[in-house]
Structure formats: C-alpha cells, structure tokens
Amino acid sequence: QxxxxxxxxxxxxxxxxxxxxxxxYSNSAFQYFMWYRQYSRxxxxxxxxxxxxxxxxxxxxTAQVDKSSKYISLFxxxxxxxxSATYLCAMRKANSKLTFGKxxxxxxxx
Amino acid sequence: xxxxxxxxxNKVTEKGKYVELRCDPISGHTALYWYRQSLxxxxxxxxxxxxxxxxxxxxxxxxxxxxxxxxxxxxxLKIQRTERGDSAVYLCASSLTGLAGAYEQYFGPxxxxxxx
Numbered sequence: 363q364x365x366x367x368x369x370x371x372x373x374x375x376x377x378x379x380x381x382x383x384x385x386x387y388s389n390s391a392f393q394y395f396m397w398y399r400q401y402s403r404x405x406x407x408x409x410x411x412x413x414x415x416x417x418x419x420x421x422x423x424t425a426q427v428d429k430s431s432k433y434i435s436l437f438x439x440x441x442x443x444x445x446s447a448t449y450l451c452a453m454r455k456a457n458s459k460l461t462f463g464k465x466x467x468x469x470x471x472x
Numbered sequence: 473x474x475x476x477x478x479x480x481x482n483k484v485t486e487k488g489k490y491v492e493l494r495c496d497p498i499s500g501h502t503a504l505y506w507y508r509q510s511l512x513x514x515x516x517x518x519x520x521x522x523x524x525x526x527x528x529x530x531x532x533x534x535x536x537x538x539x540x541x542x543x544x545x546x547x548x549l550k551i552q553r554t555e556r557g558d559s560a561v562y563l564c565a566s567s568l569t570g571l572a573g574a575y576e577q578y579f580g581p582x583x584x585x586x587x588x
Contacts, residue, residue, distance in 0.1 A: 368514075396576065405476075405563055405579035406515065450514050457569050459505060459528060460577060462514030 365389050368451055368463025376471050381438040385451035385463045388432065392453040392461070395427050397436045400448045400465070409449075410436060441470045474498075476580035478564050484586045485554055493549040493583045497566030504547050505565040505577060506539055515563050521547060522569060554587045561585070 368385045375381055383397075394413055398406035410425040412418045412434075418425045424437040434453070438445055451463040477496040485491050497504050503522055507515035517531040521541045532538075536554075541547040551558055561582040568575040 366514075394576075398579075403584075405581045408576055408578065411576055452514075457503070457522075459517040459520055459531070460507075460515070460565075461517070464512070465514045 363388065366451065366453060366461050366463045368466055370464070371466035372469060373466055374469045374471060375441055377441060377443060379441050379470070381436075381441050381445075381468060381470075383436040383438075383449050383451070383466055383468075385434050386432055387434070387453055387461075389453075389461075390429075390432065391455050393456060394454050395425070395434050396452045396454075396460070397423075397425060398450040398452055398462075400450060402447075406450055406452075441468075443470045443472050446470050476564055476566050476578055478562075478580040478583050480583060481581065482584045482586075484588060487554060487556060487587055489554050489587075491551050491554055491585065493551075493562050493585070495547045495549070495564030495566075495580060497545065497547070497564070498578060501566035501568055501578075502544070503567045503569045503575075503577075504541060505567075506547070506549050507563040507565065509561045509563055509582070511560075518549070518562075551585075554585075556587045559585055559587045 397410040399409045400406045415429045422439045426435040448465045450465045452460040479494045506518040509515040520528040524544045536552045539549045563582045565577040565579045567577045
C-alpha cells in the first residue's frame with residue numbers, strides 16, 4: 363500500500379460545478395499538506411498549503427485536513443475551464459521530501 | 473531569475489549514453505530537491521540537498537544516478553548508462569529551510585528525458 367492514495371480519475375464536470383478531490387495517507391508523521399496543480403508539460407504549481415487540521419480557504423479553493431482520519435480534501439467552487447489540469451496532493455514531515463499522490467486529471471467543460 | 477529553472481527542457485538520448493540535467497534554484501533557497509515523474513504518476517523523490525551536501529539520497533534508484541551541488545546553488549543530476557526505463561520528466565524544486573520546517577517547495581518546469 364502506498365503512503366498516499368489519491369482518488370482515481372479522470373474527472374469531468376460542467377463549468378460552475380463544485381469539485382471535491384480527496385487523498386488518504388497512512389503515515390501519521392506527516393505534518394504539512396499541500397495541493398499542487400499541474401498543467402500539461404509544466405511543473406507542479408503550489409496551490410494550497412496547510413499544517414493543522416481544519417479548513418483553509420483561498421478564493422474559490424478550500425483545503426481541508428482531518429489528521430484523525432488521515433484524510434485531506436480540496437474543494438473548488440464555481441469551477442472554470444481554466445481549472446482543467448492535474449491536481450496532486452502531497453505531504454511531508456518538517457524539512458523533508460514530499461510524498462505525492464498519483465494525481466487526478468480534472469476537465470471543466472464550458 | 474524569479475523561479476526555478478531547468479535545462480535542457482527536453483533531452484533525447486540513446487540507451488547506454490550519459491546525460492546531465494541542470495537545475496538553477498530560486499536565489500537564496502538553501503534546500504534543493506530532485507524528483508522523477510513518470511507518465512500518469514505523481515512525482516517521486518530522488519535526492520535532497522541542504523546546502524552542498526546530500527541530506528537524503530534514499531530515492532536514487534541505483535548507482536547509475538548521481539547528483540551534485542558543489543557551491544550550494546546550482547545542481548546537476550547525472551545518469552550513467554541510460555536505460556529506456558529512465559525515460560521520465562525530471563523535476564527540481566527548491567525551498568528555504570528553518571527550524572519550523574514550514575517552507576514550501578517550488579518546482580521548475582522539468583526536463584523531459586527520452587531514452588531511445
């Protein structure tokens with residue numbers, strides 16, 4: 363079993379939909395939780411970063427962490443065609459390497 | 473420069489050849505990471521530098537892979553006797569470091585390596 367499991371895709375939604383992306387993890391030593399967005403043939407771009415359990419909101423994006431359940435989520439409200447990309451969850455301990463999920467490809471249809 | 477840069481952006485080489493991939497981190501970032509991303513997968517860790525030294529090289533798949541960062545800035549990933557299975561996108565990331573460990577990693581665009 364991998365340390366980080368991400369819901370498989372691909373995912374296709376109409377413009378304006380609410381999108382929910384999820385990951386689970388097994389290593390309770392992970393302290394920092396990230397979501398990266400990756401466009402085709404580009405490097406991952408940091409989208410959201412959280413440390414503690416709870417919700418963090420940034421515009422249309424909300425990151426949720428539940429350390430007791432070892433579960434993280436990313437919600438995208440009012441999804442736009444420009445949100446079409448691969449979304450990667452990632453997590454790490456302090457000053458350490460990132461462990462990524464497999465990624466999920468999201469397509470937002472106009 | 474403003475971000476992490478990597479050269480070349482694409483590299484095609486023949487099986488058995490030697491390749492070098494270069495990473496220029498964000499100025500002032502003391503930590504540098506190399507990851508490898510195969511098609512349809514998330515990036516997988518290769519090696520982490522803190523300054524000039526390799527703090528964690530547990531992700532290097534075998535002794536054909538080697539990386540250096542001689543002056544604590546630019547890093548080079550070296551692959552000897554390349555194999556077709558080495559074909560992937562090689563990503564570099566850099567970050568600040570500190571006692572809190574809270575600094576995030578910023579990625580370059582990657583080098584797409586194809587071994588024929």
